Amino acid sequence: MTRDGRLPAAVRRDLLCPCTGRLGLSACHGGADVKPFIYDPPNETMPREELEQFQLERLQSTIYRCYRNVQFYGSVMRDLQLTPDDFTTLEDLRRLPFTTKEHLRNSYPYGMFAVPLREVRRIHSSSGSTGVAIVVGYTANDLDHWTGLVARNLAAAGVTDEDVVQIFFGFGLFSGGFGLHQGAERIGASVLPASTADIHKQISVMQDFRTTILVGTPSYARQIAETIAESDISVQSLSLKGGLFGAEPWSERTRQIIEENLVITALDIYGLAELGGPGVAGECPFKCGLHIAEDHFIAEVIDPETGEVLEAGREGELVLTAIHKEAFPLLRYRTGDITTLHIEPCECGRTHARMSRVYRRTDDMIAIRGVKVFPADIQAEIEDMEGVGSRMQIVLDREGHEDTIEVQIELTRPPAGGGLSSLDRQRQATQDRLGDFLRMPVRVRFVEPSTLAPLGEKTTMVVDNRNG
Structure with missing residues (x-):
């Protein structure tokens, strides 16, 4: 980079798409033929053997600090008669038990x-909607490293200092908006912190300020895409070329709708509040998994029932160890996300392991009338239906001695024909399809957009009132 933080002109020329002549990855889907810009080549393309040695050195340093400075980890290691000197290989990490969300909640607010506290420059937290909030601290170095990690994800999507990045994540205790904002500024892009403005305002901003990159939740991006498709706005009049979406599971069908309606490349980003927010992993345009920042995290996949570490390629629960955080290091944290790991290098040139996209969580599975159901499967079924949005909420209740299930769905546009009769026919068709899929009676209720959660924020997928 130049001294003013801009990409060198030669690099910008290398990013010209041969299909369109535009800067950055192609808005047509030939963009995968262009080698994506790698923001941090020494670390992102490090040979595997060197990377593992690098991980070990950082792991040993992190374990030493956890042993001395975090009462929880010090007690755990002393109970197991372990000291930092006992960790001489990456495999020795398995000698430690898992850290869980419950451990973090029990340490609220600053116990981990x-x-x-005088060295903490920022504090973010989870919403606490399902219990005590999880509080995460960042030192000045943590913020700097986090910004660099998010910049990697943005750069992989073709973001440069000539882009205008419109962020419709919420800004607040939730870390997503801030993380992407910082990363885009680090690259030198112009940032529009549109936050949770309504859809028509987002589209107006997009038009007036010539937005090139969209960043936010995929469900909101889909609503924007469908709204534009049904309007008299010509997508060719927009300057859009790409988007990064995350903070909630999203299907390939939703990706297809976003890409086709907006004529962009839509990529997945992954992070979680406990590990600092976005920047843990992200897709490149080859879309063959999300590259994990392995110089900052050690990833394992385990059998969620036995805790056994699984070999690469097998599906299980993702476990992450943060090896380069000062304020809030976590050892073997169970994310609850179901994925697989792939360690072979990607065509893009990055050598870090890739994780498959996350569609399910270990704590998502619900039992209804003796049947095991994953909400993501219901959502995938809904996303295949015409005229129905992707944001939904499952409400479980009990009538007498029998479980009931109601699926509330945000209706993004009125059904063809209009009127209450058309709406009722669509509701009945949706209800019948879900009933056939689940093999049990289902009630469907359509609600207005933003009813389940403010636009741009993720929804609570399941509300279980059966024990209330």
């Missing part, structure tokens, strides 16, 4: 911090 590894530095004094």
Whole structure:
């Protein structure tokens, strides 16, 4: 980079798409033929053997600090008669038990911090909608490293200092908006912190400020895409070329709708509040998995029932160890996300392991009338239906001694023909399809957009009132 933080002109020329002549990855789907810009080549393309040695050195340093500065980890290791000197290989990490969300909640608010509060420059937290909030601290170095990690994800999507990035994640205690904002600024892009403005305002901003990159939740991006498709706005009049979407599971069908209606390349990004937010992993345009920042995290996949570490390629629960965080290091944290790991290098040139896209969680599975159901499967069924949005909420209740299930779905546009009769026919058709899919009676209720959660924020997928 030049001293003013801009990409060198030669690099910008290398990013010209041969299909369109536009800067950045192609908005047509030939963009995968262009080698994506790698923001941090020494680390992102490090040979595997060197990377593992690098991980070990950072792991040993992190374990030493956790042992000395985090009471929880110090007690765990002493109970197991372990000291930092016992960790001489990456495999030795398996000698430690898992850290869970419950451990973090029991340490609320600052019990897991590894530095004094005077060294913490920022605090984010989870919403606490399902229990005590999880509080995460960042030192100045943590913020700098986090910004660099998010910049990697943005750069992989072709973002340069000539882009205008419109962010419709919420800004607040939720870390997503801030993380992407910082990463885009690090690259030198112009940032529009549109936050959770309504859809028509988002589209207006897109038009007026010539947005090139969209960043936010995929469900909101889909609503924007469908709204534009049904309007008299010509997508060719927009300057869009790409988007990064995350914070909730999304299907290939939703990706297809976003890409076709907006004529962009839509990529998945992954992060979680406990590990600092976005920047843990992200797709490149080859879309063959999300590249994990392995110089900052050690990834394992385990059998969620036995805790056994699984070999690459087998599906299980993702476990992450943060090896380069000062304020809030976590050892063997069970994310609850179901994925697979792939360690062979990607065509894009990155050598870090890739994780498959996350559609399900270990704690998502619900039992209804003795049948095991994953909400993501219901959502995938809904996303295949015409005229129905992708944002939904499952409400479980009990009538007498029998479980009931109601699926509330945000209706993004009125059914063809209009009127209450058309709406009722669509509701009945949706209800019948879900009933056939689940093999049990289902009630469907359509609700207005933003009813289940503010636009741009993720919804609570399941509300279980059966024990209330």
